[in-house]
Amino acid sequence: MSGRAPARRLFIVGIVLAAALGAVLYEGLGNALSYDMPVNQAVAQRTSLGSQVIRIEGKVDPRSIHRTGTTSIFAVTANGVTEEVHAPCCPPQLFGPNAPVIVVGHFQAGADYFDSQQIMVAHGNVYTPEVTTASQSKAKAASQTKVNAAPQPEQQK
Numbered sequence: 306m307s308g309r310a311p312a313r314r315l316f317i318v319g320i321v322l323a324a325a326l327g328a329v330l331y332e333g334l335g336n337a338l339s340y341d342m343p344v345n346q347a348v349a350q351r352t353s354l355g356s357q358v359i360r361i362e363g364k365v366d367p368r369s370i371h372r373t374g375t376t377s378i379f380a381v382t383a384n385g386v387t388e389e390v391h392a393p394c395c396p397p398q399l400f401g402p403n404a405p406v407i408v409v410g411h412f413q414a415g416a417d418y419f420d421s422q423q424i425m426v427a428h429g430n431v432y433t434p435e436v437t438t439a440s441q442s443k444a445k446a447a448s449q450t451k452v453n454a455a456p457q458p459e460q461q462k
Contacts (some may be wrong), residue, residue, distance in 0.1 A: 306345040341407050345386035347419075356411045361388070361419065362427065366403030372462075381406060399426040 344363040349356065363383035370379045377392045390408050400406065405428070410421035 306430075343421050344381050344383035344388050347412075348386050348388055351412050353456050354412060355426050356414055358409065358422075359444045360409050360413050362407045364407070365400070365402060365404045365406055370402065377424075378418075381408060389418040390421050390424075397426050399428070400424060 320407070338383075341360045341362040344361050347359060347361045360371035361381065361383075366380040366382050366387060369389070370377075375393060377394070378389065379392075379396075380387045380389050382388075390410075391413070392408065392410075404426050407427050408419065408421040408429050409420055409423040409424045409425070412418075413420040
C-alpha cells in the first residue's frame with residue numbers, strides 16, 4: 306500500500322502541471338492570434354464584442370481630426386463604414402488625413418464611439434527612395450552652397 310501513495314501523488318502533480326501548461330498555451334496562443342478587424346466588421350459585431358479589447362483598421366477621415374482637451378477625436382473608415390475614435394494624448398508622428406491606421410481599444414458602452422488606448426499608423430515594408438534627376442540634384446547642391454556660404458568679415462591688413 307505504501308508504494309501506491311507516492312505514485313498517486315506523482316500522478317496528481319502531473320495532471321495539475323499538464324492543466325497549468327494547457328491553460329498557459331491556450332491564453333498565449335489566443336493573444337498571439339489577434340488580428341486587425343476592418344471597421345465595417347467591428348461595427349457589425351459591436352454588440353457581440355461588447356467592451357472586449359480589439360484592433361480595428363481603416364483610413365483616417367480627413368475632415369474628422371480635432372482635439373478636445375487631452376483627447377484626440379477622429380473617424381476611421383473602411384469599406385464605406387465610419388466609426389468615431391477617441392484617443393488620449395497625441396497620435397503618432399505619421400498620423401494624418403487618409404493615413405491607414407490600426408487603433409487598439411474597445412467600443413465605449415452607452416456611447417457611439419470607439420475608445421482607443423493606442424494608435425498605430427500602418428505602413429508597408431518597402432522603402433522607395435526619392436528619385437531626382439541630375440538637374441534637380443545640381444540645383445539642390447547650388448542652393449545649399451549659397452545658404453552655407455556666409456559672407457566672411459574683411460581681414461585687416
